Every structure is written in structure tokens, then in C-alpha cells.
Amino acid sequence: xxxxxxxxxxxxxxxxxxxxxxxxxxxxxxxxxxxxxxxxxxxxxxxxxxxxxxxxxxxxxxxxxxxxxxxxxxxxxxxxxxxxxxxxxxxxxxxxxxxxxxxxxxxxxxxxxxxxxxxxxxxxxxxxxxxxxxxxxxxxxxxxxxxxxxxxxxxxxxxxxxxxxxxxxxxxxxxxxxxxxxxxxxxxxxxxxxxxxxxxxxxxxxxxxxxxxxxxxxx
Ligand SMILES: [Ca+2]
Numbered sequence: 001x002x003x004x005x006x007x008x009x010x011x012x013x014x015x016x017x018x019x020x021x022x023x024x025x026x027x028x029x030x031x032x033x034x035x036x037x038x039x040x041x042x043x044x045x046x047x048x049x050x051x052x053x054x055x056x057x058x059x060x061x062x063x064x065x066x067x068x069x070x071x072x073x074x075x076x077x078x079x080x081x082x083x084x085x086x087x088x089x090x091x092x093x094x095x096x097x098x099x100x101x102x103x104x105x106x107x108x109x110x111x112x113x114x115x116x117x118x119x120x121x122x123x124x125x126x127x128x129x130x131x132x133x134x135x136x137x138x139x140x141x142x143x144x145x146x147x148x149x150x151x152x153x154x155x156x157x158x159x160x161x162x163x164x165x166x167x168x169x170x171x172x173x174x175x176x177x178x179x180x181x182x183x184x185x186x187x188x189x190x191x192x193x194x195x196x197x198x199x200x201x202x203x204x205x206x207x208x209x210x211x212x213x214x215x216x217x218x219x
Contacts, residue, residue, distance in 0.1 A: 059124040059193075060085040062136070062210030063106040069097030071107075076114040083110070083120065089194060091118035096206070101172035104137035105209035111141050112151055112197035113204020119151075119196035126186035130214060134182045134193050137209040139175040140167040144203030151205045154194040155184045165205055175206065183215060 066084040069075045074094045081088045083095055092114025098107030112118055126132060140149035147168050153161040160182045170176040184191070193212075197204040 059122060059134075059210065059212045062212075063103075063208060064095060064108045064110045065106045067095075069095050069108060071098045072100055073097045074100055074111070077118075078114070079118070086120040086122050089119040089121050089196065091116045091197070093118040093120060093197075093204075101142070101206075102175040102177075103208055104139070104175070104177040109139075109206050109208035111204050111206050112195060113141070113149075113199050113201055115202055117197040117200040117204065119194060121192055121194040123190050123192040124212060126189065126191040128186055128188055131183060131185050132191070133213045133215040134184075135209075135211050135213060136180055136195070136207050137177040138163055138165050138180050139170065139177045139206040139208075140165040141203040141206055142167040142170045142172060142175070144201065146199065146201065146203075149197070149199045149203070149205035151195065151197045151199065153180075153182050154192075154196065155182060156187070156192050157194070160184060163205065177208065 061084040064083065064086070067075075074096045076092050076094050077083050077088045078092045079088050079090050083093070094111040094114045096103075096109045096111055101109070103109045110120065112120070134153070134155070148164055148166045150162070150164045152159055153163065161180070163180055165176075165178070167176075182193075193210075195207055195210075199205060
């Protein structure tokens with residue numbers, strides 16, 4: 001079960017930390033669960049209390065920093081190939097090296113359309129019944145058409161979110177990253193997230209800074 005979370009707009013370092021979400025990775029997140037009121041409402045509920053206190057998630061290299069691509073270039077990966085802990089699911093994607101364009105986090109990012117629409121997936125540890133939120137930074141390749149890049153997020157094989165990003169007015173130096181999130185309740189000891197481009201060109205949606213938070217916001 002998964003729903004779209006309300007887009008939070010651009011990353012905001014001054015965004016208030018909302019109760020009910022707990023980062024399950026080392027890096028503190030700049031954007032947490034939407035729906036603080038609902039989170040607060042659930043805070044004392046049996047459903048919320050049932051969430052294990054030590055739930056963990058092992059999503060790795062959500063920043064697409066490995067392997068390191070020669071700065072100023074990009075490397076295309078095709079279906080079945082691995083990009084660190086990510087696997088290319090279809091078509092091809094471009095791992096963008098540092099300095100080629102602005103990353104949201106670190107130096108590298110991922111264009112989900114390599115030569116054509118592609119996608120990547122990763123499976124991470126979850127606890128059944130616990131609510132998680134996949135958070136990611138979204139932009140688009142500003143170097144070619146179409147202007148509006150589109151794609152989808154799947155959780156455990158089910159469509160969880162359609163996304164789009166309009167690159168109009170953005171450049172390689174000002175990518176205009178926004179934050180997107182997808183909430184879901186884990187049903188097993190592992191869950192799979194799959195980002196897929198539906199932009200069938202060489203200029204697709206760009207993602208970076210993917211992470212998973214344990215979340216008490218409710219779904
Ligand atoms: Ca990165």
C-alpha cells in the first residue's frame with residue numbers, strides 16, 4: 001500500500017522537523033513527513049505505538065556517488081547493469097559525474113533516461129507494518145527536449161507515484177531540485193523501490209539524494 005505524499009517544494013534547510021518521522025540513515029534529512037497534524041493524531045494511537053522503536057532501513061548510496069564517474073562526463077548504464085547498490089531495470093540511465101551539472105547532494109546524480117527511458121531499483125530492509133517514506137530530489141536534464149520530464153515510482157512493484165519536472169528556466173548550474181516523497185507501509189522484511197523514467201528521450205528526469213525514513217505519518 002502506498003500513497004503519494006504532498007510535494008514539499010524545494011529543499012529548505014529551515015523546514016521544521018515534524019514529529020513522527022525518524023531518519024533511518026546516518027544523514028539527517030532536510031525534509032520530513034507531510035501531514036504533521038495526522039502524525040500528531042497518530043502519535044498516541046495503537047497503530048503508531050506498534051511500530052518497533054529500532055526499525056532500520058538499509059537503502060544504500062541514494063546519492064549515486066559510486067562508482068565515481070570522470071568529472072565533467074557521464075556514463076551510461078543499461079538494463080541489468082549495477083550502479084553501486086542500484087540495478088538498472090530497463091532501457092538505460094546516465095550516471096552524471098561531478099561538475100557536469102549541479103547535484104542535489106554530493107557530486108553525482110542520475111538521469112533516468114540514458115539513450116531512452118530507463119529505471120533503477122534497490123531493495124532495502126524494512127519491518128512489516130512499519131510506515132516508511134522514500135524521499136528523493138527531483139530535477140530534469142535541461143540540455144534537451146521535452147521540457148517536461150516524467151517518470152514513476154514503484155514500491156514493491158506497485159505504482160506509487162507519478163512525477164514530473166519542468167526544466168524551463170533551469171540550467172546545468174541551476175537545476176532547481178525539488179523534494180518528492182512516497183509513503184508506504186511495509187509488508188515484509190524487505191521492500192523495493194523502483195524509479196522509472198517515462199521520458200523516452202536522452203534527456204530525462206534527474207534524481208539524487210534518495211533516502212528512506214521511518215515515518216509515523218500514517219498512510
Ligand atoms: Ca549525489
